Amino acid sequence: DGGITQSPKYLFRKEGQNVTLSCEQNLNHDAMYWYRQDPGQGLRLIYYSQIVNDFQKGDIAEGYSVSREKKESFPLTVTSAQKNPTAFYLCASGTRNSPLHFGNGTRLTVT
């Protein structure tokens, strides 16, 4: 079945550590996205990539980094510079004129 896989589902880290969230898609979509979801805040765009080896900052990119070395993969690194990293992170992919497909998310807790 085609889809988006985010792993792990739950992730725990100590403050000051970098952590990388995985996102893989087998839908052959060109574009991939990372959103952050906080209670009562809706979803906010962190980074997006329209094509391999290219990506752009979204609305809240500070403290995050991404890479897009393969079409299928768009990992997100939450760095120690991110002031408030505990959140639910959603990855999505899409093409022109098609609805976004979302993964099931990774819940990151930093203590």
Added chain:
Amino acid sequence: GNSVTQMEGPVTLSEEAFLTINCTYTATGYPSLFWYVQYPGEGLQLLLKATKADDKGSNKGFEATYRKETTSFHLEKGSVQVSDSAVYFCALSLNYGGSQGNLIFGKGTKLSVKP
């Protein structure tokens, strides 16, 4: 700027009740409008969409009409079921005909349906 405002929840209804979740938007240009649904512990799924004024999106008994004169895209369902319990997000995209990933979301409305 561009934004989406939807009614705050939680909304609690009895099974078979009528549902309305209000959504209004502010946008420069001509946005496409969407409703997404998020079931507990899952990502978002597209529920319905409308790409121009007076379009009606519909799916699974849910409907929403793109009203340019009132800048609204209210979600309605005539008879809700317990399985409709979820969080509903209204969203807009200004990339009409292009990638829909640059979405601007409302804050979400949690719906709980009691048997």
